[in-house]
Amino acid sequence: MPLSIFIDALPYNEMKLNYSNWFDNIQISEMLPNIAYSSSLHWQLYCNKYPDDRGVFVDWVKEKEPKKSVRFLSTILRPLECFDKLSVISKKVLDRKIYRKNTFANIPYRFRNEFTEKSKYLFWNKKIYGQEPIFDGYTVISQDEGHLSFDETVSKLNASIEDGNKNIFLVLSFADALGHLCRRGEKYSARLKPYMAELKTLLDKYLTINPKESILIVSDHGMSTVNKKIDLQLGKHFGKQTKKTYIAYSDSAIMCFFIEDKKLIEPIKEYLLTREEGHLLTEDDRAFYKVTDRKFGDLIYILKEGNVFANNWFGKSLKKPNPDGSGMHGFWPEWTSYDQNATVILINGEEKLEEKYIYPSAHQLIKRVMGKE
Ligand SMILES: [Zn+2]
Known part of the structure; x- marks a missing residue:
């Protein structure tokens, strides 16, 4: 062998x-x-x-967070979200100093309890x-x-x-x-x-x-060069994300939409089809890649080579961009x-x-x- x-x-x-x-x-x-x-x-x-x-697609699944301390912190720290930088820094401190793993990543505090890390x-x-x-x-x-x-x-x-x-x-x-x-x-x-x-x-x-x-x-x-940061401006088109309307989980190049308000499914779908930066998975695509389970998202949108989401829930760097550029995959x-x-x-x-x-x-x-x- x-x-x-x-x-x-x-x-x-x-x-x-x-x-x-x-x-x-x-x-x-x-x-x-x-x-x-x-x-x-x-x-x-x-x-x-x-x-x-396996019941897992990206590293986080939409299942209620079981850890009490995480649920508690996510609730009391929610006001920090009004200050973008502070919210990112606080999650970094919690992950590095307290939990010593990617416990909070860069998931908005108001949605953190809806997700569990299962990678x-x-x-x-x-x-x-x-x-x-x-x-x-x-x-x-x-x-x-x-x-x-x-x-x-x-x-x-x-x-x-x-x-x-x-x-x-x-x-x-x-x-x-x-x-x-x-x-x-x-x-x-x-x-x-x-x-x-x-x-x-x-x-x-x-x-x-x-x-x-x-x-x-x-x-x-x-490995591909990162060329462009993409902001789909979902808030402008579909209102603020909430648990009762929709949540767009974004991880570098993959976006999973959890749409509670079913009336929003068609309009979001139509909107994504007008965008050229990525690909909205069809039912055939989902069957081919074996991601048919709705717990991976009502809709899955994946960016084309070189594009990444401007806001990444997996993590966000506060460092200046590297002059040598950066690489990514998952397109x-x-x-x-x-x-x-x-x-x-x-x-x-x-x-x-x-x-x-x-x-x-x-x-x-x-x-x-x-x-x-
Ligand atoms: Zn990698």
């Missing part, structure tokens, strides 16, 4: 441009990303478990990935487990290879972390390069010791959104790769290569 590697946010076009001769017998294919973020995509790709199966990263720890049969028989080394540095992770890989392990599953998150901090282009490529060089040394070592084995590398999506999947496309790479493999993959076909390939058929 092979060395199977997951690299979060490794773009297809970066590989094609700068690494097509990385190894003698390398095949590099393109993959269309699915919708949602890492906390859902890793499950979709490796375990074939979709939002409808669960597949590669966080063995308790989670250890239950998935795809990893049976594999030594899993995950950069996400205990927030390891890249160097710590590859030295674990090195030790495992030297121990004579053949069946290794490696998770690397460096490309995602780096990609969010820089626009795509030469600077991005230059920053990625030393990591790829270090990784290559170890892959060479693996192949020298195990010349008959193959190496499979898969990413969940690529509406389109083959022509080149920077956002993911990749499937096979080194020293017997199977001839398809030119293009989508998640279900990539999942089948992963299963075959990892000897799970």
Whole structure:
């Protein structure tokens, strides 16, 4: 069985441009990303478990917050919302100093009690990935487990290879972390390069010791430059958001509408269809991506490549914009959104790769290569 590697946010076009001769017998294919973020995509790709199966789409679900202290604080701190900056700062202080996790994120205090954080990263720890049969028989080394540095992770890989392990599953998150901090282009490529060089040394070592084995590398999506902040001006068109009318949960590029006043569904739908910045999911789209459950929203609107929402409930930075720009993913999947496309790479493999993959076909390939058929 092979060395199977997951690299979060490794773009297809970066590989094609700068690494097509990385190894003698390398095949590099393109993959269309699915919708949602890492906390859902890793499950979709490796375990074939979709939002409808897991009951989670984005990191927060519209379920009443169970924690009393959070409910209490959200209620008494509500007046802070009149002061935008103060409201953001207060949530940051609570999350960093008191709760030490993303408990309040940037959800308006008046809606915080309606949502619960339910994200669960597949590669966080063995308790989670250890239950998935795809990893049976594999030594899993995950950069996400205990927030390891890249160097710590590859030295674990090195030790495992030297121990004579053949069946290794490696998770690397460096490309995602780096990609969010820089626009795509030469600077991005230059920053990625030393990591790829270090990784290559170890892959060479693996192949020298195990010349008959193959190496499979898969990413969940690529990385695109953030070009534009979008404000849909919903208040102007549909009035202030309230629990009795509508709530528009916005997370970077994904907006989920929870519409209590059913008379508003059609007008909001019609309005979104006039906007060119994103795509309103049809019933067919929702069936295809397995997000049919209404608890993910009465309407789901996903921005096209390069656009992000001006107001992001997942978090808001108070820092000055980075002069190097920034990167994002999670946009509406389109083959022509080149920077956002993911990749499937096979080194020293017997199977001839398809030119293009989508998640279900990539999942089948992963299963075959990892000897799970
Ligand atoms: Zn990311």
